[in-house]
Amino acid sequence: MNITIQVNVPPYTNEDMDTAMHLADACLKKGHKVSIFLFADSVLAANKQVKPMRIDRNIPVKIQELASKGVAMNICGLCAEYRGLTQGTNVDGSVFSGVPEMASLVFTSDRYVSLMP
Amino acid sequence: MNITIQVNVPPYTNEDMDTAMHLADACLKKGHKVSIFLFADSVLAANKQVKPMRIDRNIPVKIQELASKGVAMNICGLCAEYRGLTQGTNVDGSVFSGVPEMASLVFTSDRYVSLMP
Amino acid sequence: MKSVLFVAYQSPAGSIWINETFRSAFGMYGEELEPVVLFMGEAVLAVRANCKPEQLGCLPLSITFKYIARYKTKVVAVNEDLERFAIAEDGIEPSWNVTRISESELPDFMHAFDKVVFF
Amino acid sequence: MKSVLFVAYQSPAGSIWINETFRSAFGMYGEELEPVVLFMGEAVLAVRANCKPEQLGCLPLSITFKYIARYKTKVVAVNEDLERFAIAEDGIEPSWNVTRISESELPDFMHAFDKVVFF
């Protein structure tokens, strides 16, 4: 199946990005095709300039790993501009898109899970 | 009096940064000395790479204006690193500091207003 | 044609979510999708003609009106929430073209959509 | 010496605020400030020995323990909230060294501090 997970809130401050990554991983293991749509403040998760404390998880690195395993990682471009994130600072394997891409995911996904803000 | 306003949540998504700026302005007009402490996701407000839609307010520009009017604008540096914000991308008149600076503000402020997350 | 319901449930002036809900809804017309927006809880405050986040310097809600008119996007609000905030029919901004629904109809209403996304 | 109370009220595993509350509290020792941390509402879940956000991949609460020990930071939790979540004395992680307070004592307790900051 095609499964999309939308995240809406900032990483680190909340566990939503962690929830999304765990769920994406579990979906992949069962052979599903997974997309993650980063909306609003969740776009921060894809900023490769993020520097967490050493004891903490590195969310952008984890996202990149998921992308390399085949998860399509979409960033709402307008949201990103509002948060000072520019193309090129996003992790490899993630792409700037927007609500047209969101519409396409809503249309083509068999299941659409949004982690509400 | 010395008045400090702490903000904790992301700008644009919430009105907290707007509340803080209105309050800071009103304090200035009455002759008080004002500091703003940007904690957690609120650090995004000081990123000069933020590009809002033209119809929307430009929060980093407004912050810079407040700084030029004498508001001390402190950014929690560790928080900023977690959000991919590096020194040099913050607006003029804002400075990277941290909890030692927060402690100093708590100690020296006559009134400490935090907009709780 | 598939149907998608976007549910706004947060207060209009304090957060960006009602604007983001509509921005998402309007984006759906690029595909074979029919979006509907539901106001629930404190989000119903948005329908008042006098609800103006721009008075706080925030993004106006009225920027959605021309698209609601152009696409004829259906906007639904929960009756009980309107009553809770004493929002009378004549206090509602006509540009929203609000349809009312009662709380008890919500389960069947939501299940009629292919996708339901809360904001 | 001035006193400052930091109040954590949000659930521990779902958000960073308890860690940020303590990081702020520990920062106070650089000045003539005595910080106290109060757990209120769902934040009291943090005191359980088995509460481990790191199981979700999130930042552990236990990184605060060595500083609580070093600075002897006072940690207070609301009795009624502990009871609501059925948190028994023997289920509490000893490193927090929790003092209990009842809901009815909160107004006087909070007013005794020079500054009170909610997280």
Next chain:
Amino acid sequence: MTLIVVKKSPENGISNRLLKVALPSDTILLVQDGVLFAMDKDLESKVTQGVKLVALKEDFLARGFSEADSSIPLVDYNGWVELLEQNDKVIS
């Protein structure tokens, strides 16, 4: 004389608990979604006797209410600053 700032909606448990923290001669200032408490006709009965209740006018009006909808006095940002001047502590 403490100023207690309540910024979250009545739907949020912490707001109701903050109301209870006020002692006589304190002032509770409702801001942001906290202003939604101002339409409650019984609000006075939910705080200790002698506590002053006010709401931020800008936040109340921006949510579509009119001044007549409020059961408590409204103050603007200047009023907020005056409350900071008059009270020697802040709980927020």
Next chain:
Amino acid sequence: MTLIVVKKSPENGISNRLLKVALPSDTILLVQDGVLFAMDKDLESKVTQGVKLVALKEDFLARGFSEADSSIPLVDYNGWVELLEQNDKVIS
């Protein structure tokens, strides 16, 4: 057959309203702070008869509970994926 995902705490009004949306044969999955509903012994009575209730084990245990504290079955992330497979719609 719809999967309803409840991620906010019982203190948040929207969680309680999401519980009411479920129809018989739907499944409500509690995740994140939504798992706090699982310690409510009367939870079954708060949803329509015939609605299945489950909570995400990882989120429940990380908050310091043990499996015995839950009044409803716990599933892990694999179980979440199975619920996505079994239900043809999602409300979240």
